[in-house]
């Protein structure tokens with residue numbers, strides 16, 4: 187799964203510190219990703235799980251198994267447990283309301299991605315958190331993967347020259363029962379643009395710079411869900427680079443972050459790449475970190491070859507909990523702040539808007555309009571008029 191030369195490390199010691207030195211974390215929503223956060227906390231020496239909020243029977247059993255307090259109400263948990271930090275791993279539609287409760291209580295919060303299901307309420311949340319000086323982190327955990335740290339450092343160091351183009355693919359087939367066991371996944375706003383593409387958009391913004399405009403198309407779910415099941419977008423970056431990105435939860439394929447990184451063992455590993463970044467002096471593919479350059483002359487008639495760049499390997503979810511704990515202790519500022527999460531979800535929202543209207547969207551105008559009105563509440567026509 188990993189290239190020779192890679193170093194398997196843990197950013198964090200696994201031995202637990204004494205109880206009084208640990209930050210006490212609560213998880214709200216102990217489903218698919220919430221359980222992974224609970225496991226990640228076990229591997230961070232200076233953090234511990236103190237409580238779970240989730241009305242389901244399965245969560246109650248999990249809480250008992252892990253020996254932590256169980257609640258079915260967030261406010262009551264805060265009142266009784268006063269945790270140092272809260273992880274929100276609930277369905278996306280609940281993120282803003284629950285994060286507001288955490289912010290009002292002055293408790294730093296790690297909100298799963300996407301930050302919200304509409305840009306306007308994400309703005310309100312981020313503004314409130316900033317004014318109260320309470321940290322929001324957004325769960326774009328891929329930025330905590332050492333391979334992304336390495337790719338970012340290489341691009342910043344000019345290893346591929348000026349970034350001119352990027353292409354990113356996120357294709358896989360989610361089985362029917364994935365939707366049946368959590369019906370919210372069939373509802374508007376929970377399609378692959380929102381649920382999956384937001385990770386890739388966040389990485390593209392991190393690696394290639396701010397996105398200034400988008401043009402997108404989408405196709406309706408052939409399984410009859412209230413969302414798209416395939417979409418593609420053309421992106422323009424602030425530095426002049428151009429990108430293409432496509433996503434589908436209904437294509438049987440090996441090209442996605444999930445399958446090509448080996449990051450999460452539930453996804454069978456495929457030795458492929460999911461993203462290529464093209465520069466004036468060379469190109470980088472991700473996640474294999476193949477750096478393609480001409481050895482002599484930069485010329486399409488001279489040989490071009492790849493150097494596979496070694497990198498450390500550690501679990502980004504564990505690293506993210508370690509980082510959250512450092513933010514809580516005020517030893518670090520959020521790597522993916524609420525505002526960063528807001529910008530990534532705004533691009534995703536613009537992609538949805540462009541796919542619905544057929545118009546291209548300029549991000550500066552979209553963000554300024556989103557700040558002043560609720561885009562999702564039947565105001566598409568006004569937005570459309572103002573954008574075009």
Ligand SMILES: NC(=O)c1ccc[n+]([C@@H]2O[C@H](COP(=O)([O-])OP(=O)(O)OC[C@H]3O[C@@H](n4cnc5c(N)ncnc54)[C@H](O)[C@@H]3O)[C@@H](O)[C@H]2O)c1
Pocket residue numbers: 214215216217218219220239240241242245275276277278280298299300325326327368381
């Ligand atoms: N970072 C990632 O890679 C990643 C992966 C999967 C999901 N996610 C995000 O995490 C969030 C949850 O997704 P999931 O797939 O784990 O969902 P899920 O349906 O598996 O789990 C959600 C959990 O929240 C609980 N819940 C529902 N309403 C609640 C409430 N009011 N209070 C407390 N708990 C409540 C449910 O009982 C369930 O256990 C979504 O925003 C999703 O986009 C992120």
